[in-house]
Amino acid sequence: MVSPESLHLGMMLAETGMLEHAVTEVMAKPQLLVLTETSPGAKTAVRRHIRKWRHSVKRRLSNDCITADLKQELQLYQEAVQMSQQSFLDNAKGMIKQLEGKSVFYLEARRLLEKNIAQETPMFQAYFCNKWYEHLASSIKDAQQKELEAHKERLLKELYQRIETYKTLENVQEEGTVEKVGRLWDLAAAKVTQTDVELLKQFVAFLKDNQDLQDIAQKLGRMASDVDDPSLQRSPSEELKLVEEPADNVADDIVGIHQSDHLDKLVPNEAIYLAEPSLEILFYKHFADKRLLTYRMQGMQRSLRKVKAFKPESKQIDVEKGPFLICVDASGSMSGYPEQCAKAMAYALMQIAVREERECTVMIFSTDHISYELTGEEGLKEALNFLSYSFHGGTDLAPVLTHSIDLMGTDKYRNADLVVISDFMAPEQDKEVQEKVDNLKAQHNRFHALNLSKYGNPALMQMFDHVWDYHPSLMGRLLKRF
Known part of the structure; x- marks a missing residue:
């Protein structure tokens, strides 16, 4: 029934x-x-x-x-x-x-x-x-x-x-723009105004004038590919396997009722039409239209199928790259040129993340921290909100660093890159924090620092794998414009 x-x-x-x-x-x-x-x-x-x-x-x-x-x-x-x-x-x-x-x-x-x-x-x-x-x-x-x-x-x-x-x-067609990102369509979920476009062009031009920042971002992005860990090596290949799959032509079990013209699987009620000459024509009409109620049979059959498997290959190995987690110092001491550098660097890393289908999250911190998911459904909107944020307040690195370390310890952040962009005018972190960082380094997570000040605390920056100093003088910046 x-x-x-x-x-x-x-x-x-x-x-x-x-x-x-x-x-x-x-x-x-x-x-x-x-x-x-x-x-x-x-x-x-x-x-x-x-x-x-x-x-x-x-x-x-x-x-x-x-x-x-x-x-x-x-x-x-x-x-x-x-x-x-x-x-x-x-x-x-x-x-x-x-x-x-x-x-x-x-x-x-x-x-x-x-x-x-x-x-x-x-x-x-x-x-x-x-x-x-x-x-x-x-x-x-x-x-x-x-x-x-x-x-x-x-x-x-x-x-x-x-x-x-x-x-x-x-229309944003300078080198390094979002147009070069492979998933531009995914970022187009949000509406943009002409003001938004001008803001993007501003940072595209800034990166063009500060090629060293772009070079740092490219080097940082390539490091995820250099990890020597077989568990992260994924190279898709196809092979024939004998697999079991449901098949309607294998009559193992009755799984329901559907419409067809299979007389051998006819529901008994349908045969009632044949008992009355005036209704017999309905039976033949349903048969011709394949609308007879029949039992739906299903079973399991074995067949050879091409199945995609992921295993290392010596000729070409794709490494599973983890997300970017970018912590940007939004304190008042970062306002001006350092703020532009921090935003441009985060923007450049976002482009790399989208192109390589990696996730990218920016957390700005001063006395508190705010997160922006730059590669999610609302990625473009989040990026514009981040680029429009004005830096102010004091520097409190400990809470955001602790939160980031906790995230880096999860499966989602395997082979991930934590990038802290700051002037690093802050005290050295506790020994417990440094021990957690060392443990995560052993699990192929990388910790980077972009120092935007001459006065950053060297002891604080010792906990990072790579430290890039970028603080050109005012004269140097002026010379780049001419």
Whole structure:
């Protein structure tokens, strides 16, 4: 017998077709066609975006488009098909009454019942339930279509906004800009204004004028690839493996009921149509349309398949690179040129992180600390907020360093880089903190310091693997401009 859940899933007849049609309509929009034809990278990103949307919407169509009234009607249908013929006739009027004002099938159901009272038909229950089934299938399909249209409109609105942001960012074309990032589309989720673009251009120009900062960022980014740890070496390869997978043609178990033309798996109720000559034509129509209710069988079969495996290869080894965790000193002593250097360095590392598909988080600290996820869904917005932040307050390195060390000890931060950008005018850290740092270094985590002052505390900087000093004189900075 068909349960409400099986009926619900079984009547998703047009779901795949509707989704494919919706995807085709979206991809045919002129704005998307122009973007994907002119930019292969954008084409891949757009297709990935729509695939994720399709998967999400498919799940929602299966779960969210059934209203409370429709669920109640499905339950009534289930009770109707399970009743004996006499019980159905005794309760039909009451069931139909429950549909009043809730189902468009109500009027037809009343007409069918009145017609049967006037001229009793032995197969009335089967005929009535068949009509009811067709109505439910149509109702669910209509609900899916309506829900799908709403999702499609939201998708188009989001895509148009991303295209606008994407094109705006493409205007930032200096060396080192976001345009060179492989996942520019992912960063285009946020709206940007002309002021935002000018801010990005400002830091692009700053990096161009201070090539040494860009060089430090490049060296720092390459260090994750130099780790000699077999557990971090990942090189994808394909091999044939014998795998077990579900197969509909292996008749091990009955897993449900669906519509098909397999007579050998016919549900007994369907054969009732053949007992009445006036209804026999319905049986053959359902058979021709592959709409007979049949048992759905499923079992496990073994087959050879190409399976992707990850194992080291001597010729080309990809190392699993961890995230960047950047701690930026936002104290008042960093305002001015050091502040510009700190922001530009973080921006350069963000570009490397996005290009290499690594996560990147910036934490600014003074007396407290604030975090910005630069490579998340709102990465561009977070980056703009960080670049717009004004440095002020005092320096308190201990809390943010302790918090960062705790993060670096988690699995997420294997082979990660912690970068502290500061003037390092602060006291040396406790011995306990230094011991934690040493333990993390042994686990292939790296600790870097970018010192932006001549007066940084050397004892404090001894805890880092690499220390870069960058504090050109005012005369040196002026000479770079000419």
